[in-house]
Amino acid sequence: MPRQRRVVQGGWLYPGDGTPTKRQQAKFTSTVGPSWAAGVAQDGEYRRTAPTEAVGSIIESGQDAKAEILDKIDMLVSSEEGSVDMDGRLAPVFSLCLVLVAGMYLAGCGPKAVTVDAAKLQLFKALPDLMESQKNPITEAKVSLGRMLYYEPRLSRNHDVSCNSCHDLAQYGVDGQPVSDGHKGQKGTRNSPTVYNAAGHFVQFWDGRAPDVEEQAKGPVMNPVEMAMSSEKQVVAVLKSMPGYVDAFKKAFPEERDPVTYNNMARAIGAFERRLVTPARWDKFLQGDQAALTDQEKTGFNKFMEAGCQACHAGAYLGGEMYQKLGAVKPFPDASDLGREAVTKQESDRMIFKVPSLRNIEKTAPYYHTGKVPTLEAAVKEMAEYQLGKQLKDDEVASIVAYLKTLTGSIPAEYVKQPELPKSTAKTPKPSNT
Secondary structure (H helix, E strand, O other): OOOOOOOEOOOOOOOOOOOOOOOOOOOEEEOOOOOOOEEEEEOOEEEEOOOHHHHHHHHHOOOOOHHHHHHHHHHHHOOHHHOEEEOOEEEOOHHHHHHHHHHHHHHHHOOOOOOOOOOHHHHEOOOOOOOOOOOOOOOHHHHHHHHHHHOOHHHOOOOOOOHHHHOOHHHOOOOOOOOOEOHHHOEOOOOOOOOOOHHHOOOEOOOOOEOOHHHHHHHHHHOOOOOOOOOHHHHHHHHHOOHHHHHHHHHHOOOOOOOOOHHHHHHHHHHHHOOOOOOEHHHHHHOOOHHHOOHHHHHHHHHHHHHOHHHOOOEOOOOOOOEEEOOOOOOOOOOOOOEOHHHHOOHHHEOEEEOOOOOOHHHOOOEOOOOOEOOHHHHHHHHHHHHHOOOOOHHHHHHHHHHHHHHOEOOOOOOOOOOOOOOOOOOOOOOOOO
């Protein structure tokens, strides 16, 4: 067998008596790879020591595992596996090899960490603690009332649909359906977007027909397909029939003589929604915590930027800041929904929609206004094709998806906990399925 002379500077092979001689000196080799091992050059043989596999797996993983490596060295040095058998002699050389390799790794010879250009991060912002409005200042009393109203099914004609029915706060603000069920099981025409972080968007609804969450809250209540209340007067009659709500409105709007109004209902719901914020690991990364994202996720962000996704998905919400034509580069195959054209009556607004936020995108399938795209991978691939004119490979899609998952935040469980609702009275209008 040909002699193999792979060496690392300074590695000694000790004979049985512990005193090295020139003829008994040898040098060690170490490589980082799936079968990492220490090799001993002796009598033309290159021997591998199996215990090194454990340490090699640590190094190959790219983890910041200094303590783990040092613990492994200590364990192996104290065992018989810390020696290499050479023609019946035990040579305590394995520990030296480990020290050399670990030293190289800790000195920066291991896998290089993925970096993110700080200049690219200037396009993004961490989420705010809340999404304030000068027109509707947040107060605890207003939030408390808004929370009750958000869960209130008696704001619907048949007392069976609430805001939470389509925007389930325990499920990242969605119901998981392509389109939601409304009054008498009627189906909506567009996918229900998440309510989390939505108060920070520049407009509401897919077509932007409401300027803020307060105005948005008024729409579904009297939409004949959704909650189907006949008028503002009917809504107010329901609320005034329950003393618990009357008292809550007085606390929320103490300066008003008659505070139980349709507008105040919407203002209270809006105040509650303005604290529906879900900070994520991405926010920690933006705030300077480099360890908040793994190398795989950082690679995904770099691919996200390289593909051009940030052209629409940037800022604190990675979306929700502009309108965009669906099919900007390549015509989108489903043009049945005209988008903003239905609102503005302008042909130039055909297929124009509000760019959705990517916050919690991992948890809000199915996707697009149609709700017809079932997986995040499919959504990424289609967006690249129709919006950017690019055909992403499967590994590129997987990389971007890994990054997008860092946008999944924490649901504020205590804040969104369903409250006890006021009890109906004899004056409360009865449910109607007509």
